[in-house]
Amino acid sequence: MDRIDAMRAFVTVNAEGSFTRAAERLDTSPQLVSKYVSKLEDHLGVRLLNRTTRKVHLTEAGERYLQRAKQVLDDIDDMENQLGDLQSGARGLLRISAPVSFATGHMGKLLHDFQRAHPAVGIDLQLNDRKVDIVEEGFDVALRIGQLKSSSLIARRIAPVRLVSCASPDYLATHGTPARPEDLAGHRYLRYSLAETVGGRFLEDGLRGGESTLVGNNGDVLAQAAIAGAGIVVQPTFIVGRAIAEGRLRVVLADFEPEPLGLYAVYAHRQLLASKVRCFIDFLDGYFGDPPTWDEWSR
Known part of the structure; x- marks a missing residue:
């Protein structure tokens, strides 16, 4: 008995609900499918399926075996798929x-x-x-x-x-450079509305009671506003890194950088x-x- 073929026959019979439909899917005969399942049951020493003239039903042992059989067949298909990829390439x-x-x-x-x-x-x-x-x-x-x-x-x-707090040199020259979160009162905060709470939470706490903020759902626009002198922004370095490197933005509160x-x-x-x-x-x-x-x- 080919145990893999027998296992695949059993899984297919359960999926299709009958030996006849399973045989059609596997492109073989119902007799051979039935033989595979019977041989598998003999090998395992348990009944996997209860058969009636109309339908098949999983036994308790069949239910337990089915999940492991599916995983084994998935792993085999996955391995063969990966080996095939070496020949066919990505497409x-x-x-x-x-x-x-x-x-x-x-x-x-x-x-x-x-x-x-x-x-x-x-x-x-x-x-x-x-x-x-x-x-x-x-x-x-x-x-x-x-x-x-x-x-x-x-x-x-x-x-x-990385997330960094930054502002334009002109803004900092006018409003001062905060050294600690508690120095943020009175500063303008440009808030990204879709940000996770870890990024900029300390800014929001420090800015309570300060001037009104600009809120937006696009980090590029908020960074441009910061470059123009609108306030302090907390943004990923993949957005503000170039402006920082070119001196258009300056990092503040470097010792209080949010969790990356x-x-x-x-x-x-x-x-x-x-x-x-x-x-x-x-x-x-x-x-x-x-x-x-x-x-x-x-x-």
């Missing part, structure tokens, strides 16, 4: 979701370089700062920034994301991961350097 349309500011600033060259390495892969990039439902919305992979909570999704950390976040590649399944997805995630790993290119000003 097809890769659908990616990414944050607006990060993508506009740092993904153009990345995607160009990836497609030069994998010319058979097309890219459909959708920019959105909300957390998309990868499965429901049909994305292969999503890039996310934050401190990821546990979920059923698989995530690989791609790069660290991370850039993650998030995808739905580890098993049977398509070659195009695996190649893209592997390509991302280390692409931006350590420290990443947007932090070169701080070296």
